[in-house]
Every structure is written in structure tokens, then in C-alpha cells.
Amino acid sequence: MSKPIKDEFTKLKISRQRRYQLRMRRDKRCIICGTPITRGLMCLEHMIQARERQRKRLGLKRRHRNARTYRLQRKEA
Numbered sequence: 001m002s003k004p005i006k007d008e009f010t011k012l013k014i015s016r017q018r019r020y021q022l023r024m025r026r027d028k029r030c031i032i033c034g035t036p037i038t039r040g041l042m043c044l045e046h047m048i049q050a051r052e053r054q055r056k057r058l059g060l061k062r063r064h065r066n067a068r069t070y071r072l073q074r075k076e077a
């Protein structure tokens with residue numbers, strides 16, 4: 001077994017998932033899959049997933065075509 005990670009989040013009374021998210025955010029990695037990212041909280045793939053989840057939840061009809069995720073999506077394609 002490996003040693004448990006000891007850092008500023010170890011003692012906080014929060015869930016393991018939350019602790020993982022905080023570590024990923026500190027290390028500039030996607031808070032879901034851990035891929036290194038340049039900005040934001042998530043990699044593009046997961047930002048898109050979050051966007052679509054929110055759209056569904058809020059029942060949105062319009063799309064802001066110039067929002068960052070759409071721009072990045074176009075650049076990738």
C-alpha cells in the first residue's frame with residue numbers, strides 16, 4: 001500500500017471526491033479526469049459535458065455560439 005497523500009486538504013472535513021477536486025484545481029488539472037489543462041476547471045471534453053447537462057436541466061433553447069467551449073470545439077474539429 002502506498003502512503004496517504006498529506007497536503008493542505010488532508011485535514012479538511014470534506015468528502016474524498018471534494019478533496020480530489022481541490023487537488024486537481026490546485027495542480028491545474030481537469031477536476032473530473034485529471035488531464036492537465038491551461039485554464040478553467042475542466043478539460044474541453046468535460047466542459048462540453050457540463051454545458052450540455054446544464055442546458056438540459058435549464059431547458060435552454062438558444063446556443064451562445066461564441067462561448068468558449070464552442071470556439072474550442074470548432075478549433076479542435
Ligand SMILES: [Zn+2]
Nearest residue numbers: 030033043046
Ligand atoms: Zn476531463
